[in-house]
Amino acid sequence: LKDGRQKAVKDLNPGDKVLAADGDGKLVYSDFIMFTDRDSATRRVFYVIETKEPVEKITLTAAHLLFVLDNSTDDLHSMTAAFASSVRAGQKVMVVDDSGQLKSVIVERIYTEEHQGSFxxxxxxxxxxxxxxLASCYAVIEDHSLAHLAFAPVRLYYDVSSVLFPKNFISQSNATLQQEGVHWYSKLLFQIGAWLLDSRMLHPLGMSVNSS
Incomplete structure (x- = not known):
């Protein structure tokens, strides 16, 4: 968090400022808005992507998007988003180094684990x-930019409500946006995507793995 504390993803509350990256690949602190899926009970298979020098690892569901680079480049502007299940050893992911900067690091191995709970x-x-x-917040559709655009109404609602009614908005958010299950807006976007997009852009497991 921006105040220096660490918090598990499952414990985030709307308004928490978490470490993220902007469109230029620069680290920023960004408002946590909502969970698209919050499931504390279901057991799922997760992909663990582990890096080499430094050794870091991130655990994601198969359909979650992760930013990757081909091993031939270190240009952060060449990042693309890929399903966790599509990431391969030898590719690079973005890691925050000890100086607080993003650097590309080679993926050394990928394996699966089963865990209870996904957020x-x-x-x-x-x-x-x-x-x-560094990971994308999105899943199921293999196009980070399109997914981010699709969530523009959610960001607008958050921005307007948090400015006009800050206390009421945070209280209401904690009571409604973090209920168990897939958020209704995510379900709507998935249905629209299934109708309009090329099926190759959608993860074959669909909404059943839309968590991380």
Missing amino acids: APVTAHGTIVVDRI
């Missing part, structure tokens, strides 16, 4: 740093 946070910037690795 998909959304920030104002659409990105989030988890366990020192």
Whole structure:
């Protein structure tokens, strides 16, 4: 968090400022807005992506998006978003180094684990740093920019409500936006995407793995 504390993803509250990255790949603190999915009970298979020098790892569901680079470049502007299940050893992911900067680090190995509970946070910037690795906030649709655009109404609602009614908005957010299950807006976007988008852009497991 911006105040220096660390907090588990599942414990985030609207208004918390978490480490993220902007469109230029610069680290920023971004408002946590909502969970697209919050499920504390279901057991799922997760992909663990582990890096080499430094050794860091991030645990994601198969359909969650992670920013990657080909091993031939270190240009952060060449980042693309890929499903966690599509990431391969030898590619690079973005890691926050000891100086507080993003650097590309080679993925050394990928394996799966089963865990109970999964949480998909959304920030104002659409990105989030988890366990020192930069990830997208989005899943299921393999297009980070399109997903971020689709959540523009949510960001607008958050911005307007938090300015006009700050106390009431935070109280209401804690009571409504973090209930168990997939958020209604995420369900709506998935249905629209299933109708309009090329099926190759959608993860084959669909909404069943839309958490991280």
